[in-house]
Amino acid sequence: MNAQLGPADDEGRIPAQQQTRVSAFLISAHGAQARQLLTAMPLRLRQPWQVELHAQYCREIEMLSLLTRATSWVPDPQLGLLLWQWENAWLPRPMRGAADHYHGLLVDMAALGHAIHAGIRPAALLPEGVAPLDPFVQAMRRIEFESGRLLQAQILFLKGPQLADVREEVADAVERRHDQVRELWTAMLQGLNVAVE
Amino acid sequence: MPWLACKSRRIHYELTGPEDGPACVLVNGLTQYVKLWLPFRDGLVARGFRVASYDMLGQGQSDKPRLFIDQVDQVDVLHELITSLGPRPVFVGGISFGGVIALRYAIEHPNSIAGLVPMSSFAEIPPQLMRLGMAMRTALILGGTTYLQDLLFPMNFSNAWLEAKADIIGLATHRGWLINDVYALQNLMESFLSFEPLTDQLPQIRIPTLIMTGEYDFLTPRPLQDSLRTHIPDSALVIVPRAYHAFTLEKAELAAYVMARFAEDVMAGRFQGKQSIWVAPEEVGGELTPFPAGFDHLRSIPVRLKEPEVAHADPPAQAAEGSEGAPQHEAAS
Numbered sequence: 001m002n003a004q005l006g007p008a009d010d011e012g013r014i015p016a017q018q019q020t021r022v023s024a025f026l027i028s029a030h031g032a033q034a035r036q037l038l039t040a041m042p043l044r045l046r047q048p049w050q051v052e053l054h055a056q057y058c059r060e061i062e063m064l065s066l067l068t069r070a071t072s073w074v075p076d077p078q079l080g081l082l083l084w085q086w087e088n089a090w091l092p093r094p095m096r097g098a099a100d101h102y103h104g105l106l107v108d109m110a111a112l113g114h115a116i117h118a119g120i121r122p123a124a125l126l127p128e129g130v131a132p133l134d135p136f137v138q139a140m141r142r143i144e145f146e147s148g149r150l151l152q153a154q155i156l157f158l159k160g161p162q163l164a165d166v167r168e169e170v171a172d173a174v175e176r177r178h179d180q181v182r183e184l185w186t187a188m189l190q191g192l193n194v195a196v197e
Numbered sequence: 198m199p200w201l202a203c204k205s206r207r208i209h210y211e212l213t214g215p216e217d218g219p220a221c222v223l224v225n226g227l228t229q230y231v232k233l234w235l236p237f238r239d240g241l242v243a244r245g246f247r248v249a250s251y252d253m254l255g256q257g258q259s260d261k262p263r264l265f266i267d268q269v270d271q272v273d274v275l276h277e278l279i280t281s282l283g284p285r286p287v288f289v290g291g292i293s294f295g296g297v298i299a300l301r302y303a304i305e306h307p308n309s310i311a312g313l314v315p316m317s318s319f320a321e322i323p324p325q326l327m328r329l330g331m332a333m334r335t336a337l338i339l340g341g342t343t344y345l346q347d348l349l350f351p352m353n354f355s356n357a358w359l360e361a362k363a364d365i366i367g368l369a370t371h372r373g374w375l376i377n378d379v380y381a382l383q384n385l386m387e388s389f390l391s392f393e394p395l396t397d398q399l400p401q402i403r404i405p406t407l408i409m410t411g412e413y414d415f416l417t418p419r420p421l422q423d424s425l426r427t428h429i430p431d432s433a434l435v436i437v438p439r440a441y442h443a444f445t446l447e448k449a450e451l452a453a454y455v456m457a458r459f460a461e462d463v464m465a466g467r468f469q470g471k472q473s474i475w476v477a478p479e480e481v482g483g484e485l486t487p488f489p490a491g492f493d494h495l496r497s498i499p500v501r502l503k504e505p506e507v508a509h510a511d512p513p514a515q516a517a518e519g520s521e522g523a524p525q526h527e528a529a530s
Contacts, residue, residue: 118380148379
């Protein structure tokens with residue numbers, strides 16, 4: 001097992017097989033976020049936080065577009081099964097103890113967002129010697145950087161006063177989503193012979 | 198790799214030095230981790246101390262709570278680590294954020310340690326520090342860990358150090374970026390949003406306390422350290438010459454030497470803080486000298502104190518030990 005992706009080829013590119021698998025995972029995860037955000041957003045924005053949802057949605061779409069275009073795709077026979085597994089994991093699981101079903105869904109969406117944006121650090125897996133201007137390398141760095149910013153909306157919401165009464169339930173929901181995302185991310189990387197702690 | 202369990206959290210720590218030696222526990226500052234204590238730790242080990250350094254909850258390889266990190270939890274972790282060291286003299290040194298946790302610990306567990314060494318630390322957050330802290334939080338949020346580190350480097354180190362280490366700063370930044378997580382650093386910084394000043398509780402710290410401050414520290418400037426001195430009864434303030442905020446990194450051997458001397462004096466019953474003010478030597482092995490009598494140690498230009506502010510104090514044993522027969526010095530209090 002290696003600690004990072006690679007080794008990079010002579011031109012500093014990550015192997016296409018690894019690019020394909022990593023990008024597929026990220027597209028699945030961020031795609032799920034985008035779908036959930038779209039569902040949670042009314043057609044007409046009336047509240048300030050709904051404006052934030054819209055901004056998040058647009059950035060998730062940007063990531064999906066970037067990944068689609070920056071990846072050197074190759075056929076991957078295992079992707080079908082993996083995608084089914086990943087997509088099932090992202091299905092909404094409303095938090096117990098919420099004021100109502102809708103708020104339970106919102107907390108779960110934010111918890112999943114927190115886990116995806118905070119728990120997945122694709123740029124940290126890039127080995128030394130990668131070409132800094134390679135589109136896939138740039139995409140990995142950009143996604144990690146943007147995730148740090150996108151995370152703020154989840155942090156603000158999950159730590160906000162409106163959820164102060166259910167702080168423990170919220171913390172548990174976030175922890176569960178983190179465990180789930182880490183497990184899937186780690187397993188996916190192990191399939192590429194990459195071990196992360 | 199040793200791990201400490203504290204309330205279902207895993208804490209990464211390292212123990213070095215003679216097993217039966219008196220202990221020094223080192224509490225790191227924001228964005229730091231165990232390995233950054235190495236030269237400081239080695240300085241203490243060389244003088245016979247058992248040294249425990251650890252990654253604070255939310256930092257390095259220790260667990261990183263996802264949403265909330267309470268400073269009370271940090272005190273609990275420190276207590277767990279100190280308890281695990283068994284019955285022996287224990288000295289706690291903390292830098293910056295770590296100094297705050299060390300102060301909190303000494304307030305809450307006054308009888309469990311032999312001495313305290315807050316470095317570049319503070320017990321209150323005046324407007325300048327608050328605004329700097331908020332700006333650093335914004336830097337972290339908008340620019341990520343690397344941007345925060347870019348801001349911290351010139352606050353922490355001298356021009357000479359930055360010039361000499363220019364080739365490794367990139368690597369150090371990369372390591373800091375790898376080992377830290379944005380959300381965890383943010384949680385640590387946000388644990389100060391509800392910070393209540395500790396100043397009123399400082400007189401509860403009755404143990405010998407050596408407060409260390411960098412001569413040029415503008416992140417946590419001298420008045421903040423001086424507030425510790427004037428509120429902790431058995432304390433002395435030591436100014437580290439030509440040092441900035443992170444002198445445990447830039448002047449690690451010297452800072453470790455001063456801490457070791459303090460601990461040795463405490464164990465020998467020689468330390469007398471008397472809220473006195475000292476200047477550390479420039480090199481390891483040198484002597485501390487009293488701050489010039491009659492001058493205001495909080496000014497950057499030599500300004501004489503008004504008569505009522507000048508007080509007489511005996512020098513702590515550290516200076517007397519190396520300068521036998523030296524005259525009694527006046528020190529501002």
